[in-house]
Amino acid sequence: MALRTPSDATCERPHATTFSAAVHPARRGCTDGARERSSLSEVIIHEDENFERALKRFKKKCEKAGILSDLRKHRHYEKPSEKRKRKMNAAVRKNRRTRSA
DSSP: OEEEOTTTOOOSSTTOEEEEEEOOHHHHTOOGGGTTOOOEEEEEEOTTSOHHHHHHHHHHHHHHHTHHHHHHHTSSOOOHHHHHHHHHHHHHHHHHHHHHO
16 A cells, blocks of 8 residues: 655645555456556545545455455465365355255
8 A cells, every 4th residue: 555645646636645555467357468567546535535534435445456355365375276175165165055045
């Protein structure tokens, strides 16, 4: 998460600040050619806006983009066999829930 100053932000108001956070390229479903680029989730704070409200908007935007879950998922390397086992266990749990309901 980066906090940019008004000189870095491109907006029409002179006293605006921007929050930004990068999204992992694999999370966005990009092709291999676009993997080196990363998009940003940005929220512009205007001078008449409350800081806490802007922070709340930024957190919601990051949650929708899946930035934190992506970071947790990529924190440690997961072997392909572990990934298959995790997905299979999740499918078994889901199937068990749907049959009992």
